[in-house]
Amino acid sequence: MESSSSCHQRAVTDLVISCQFLEGGPNDNNWDSSFHLDQLKSLYAARLAICELNGAGAATxxxxxxxxxLKQEDGPESYSTQFHAKPRKQQPAIPxxxxxxxxxxxxxxxxxxxxSNNRQNAAVMCQAARINVERDELLKHHRKLADxxxxxxxxxxxxxxxxxAEATKQRSFLDSINDLRLKIIRDMQDADVLARNRFSAFAIDLESQIRRTGAGAKESMRxxxxDAGVLSKDILLSIKSIQDLKHSMNVYSEMLKQNSELAAADQERQKANSEITLATRQSLDQIRNQHIAIIDQEFSRLHSSVRSVNELIFSIHQKQVSLDEVSLDIWTLRIMF
Known part of the structure; x- marks a missing residue:
């Protein structure tokens, strides 16, 4: 390279730089390696050939x-960008x-x-220039992959x-749930036993109370x-007294009638004894009024006694119905438990 001409050196330098700056690859959708690389090698092979011909003094x-x-005006990077894998809006005049x-x-x-010779050399030089670049890219990718x-x-x-850690927490949580479930089951069993015992005691106590209440009710009924028998006897006696009083009233009425007849028959004697007759009549009227008042009192007392007896009988009937309902409920509870 040092003994070569400046044209040759620039061409080789531009080729190496262009190969190093060449971007894209097989994974790029816009990359056509055979076409762009072929154009790049052809371009720099032609330039190297012209440099050799000029150095030999031959015609070109x-x-x-x-x-x-164009190379001398734009520099080497312009050629590499003109053969870049990514297309430009304006196609260069190089092709x-x-x-x-x-x-x-x-x-x-x-x-x-x-x-032809320089094209082969250009391919070798471009490949050699790309090895370092590809090695650096591989190292960079390897570092990224390692990271x-x-x-x-x-x-x-x-x-x-x-x-x-989450599995440990879940296992601990499941153990806590299982312990809580077992505790709830034990509490429910204890509560069930306690409820059964309390209900049995309540049923026994209720039955004994009902028996005591029934015995007391029977004694009360007796x-x-x-008392009803005694009251009935009193009522019968009152009725008999009323009947006797009525008989007495009839006797007094009959006597009054007889006295009236005697007074009519013996008008003269009646006139003589008018004062005695009047006094007798007044006495009879007073006696009758007294007996009528007594009869009214006896009837009022009899009515009150009858009403008391009816109320007492109704109360006894209600107590008997309540006792029957309680006995039926106890019998139902015994069947259930």
Missing amino acids: PDKCVSILS AQLESCLHSLESRPQWWTSY ITFGLGAALNQSLNDAA GILS
Whole structure:
């Protein structure tokens, strides 16, 4: 390289730089490696051929001069960007100039031989230049992959630790739930036994109370019936007294009638004894009024006694119905338990 001409050095330098700056790859949708790499090698092979021909003092094709002049104006990076994998809005003039230059080089064997040799050399140099770039890219990808793997491993370990801690918490929670369930079952069993015992004691106590109440009610009924018998006797005596009083009233009425007849028959004697008769009549009227008042009192007393007896009988009937209902409830509870 140091003994070569400046044209040759610039062409080789531009080729290496262009190969290093060449972007894209097989994973790029816009990348056509065979087409762009072929154009890149053809371009720099033609330039190297022109440099060799100029160095040897041989004639060069006129159509290839524009490649050298374009290079000298734009620099090497312009060529690499013109063959970039990503398309531009305006297509450069290089492909058309390169095609006309290649046709000119084909016209002479010396030109074409120089171009062919330099094209092979361009392919070797471009591949060598790309090795370092690809190695750096591989190292960069390897570092990224190592970082990602390390982060993934750390995240996985953290996830495993979190999962183990969560599993421990869940196991502890399930144990607590199981203990609580067993405690609730024991409490329910104890409550059931206690409720059964209390209900049995309540049923026995209720039955004894009902028996005592029934015995007391029977005694009360006996007393009431005895009082009712006495009251009935009193009522019968009162009725008999009333009948006797009525008989006496009839006797007094008959006597009054007889006295009236005697008074009518013996008007003269009646007149003589008018005062005695009047006094007798007044006495009889007073006696009758007294007996009538006594009869009214006896009837009122009899009515009150009858009403008391009816109320007493109704109360006894209500107590008997209540006792029957309580006995039926106790019998039902015994059947249930």
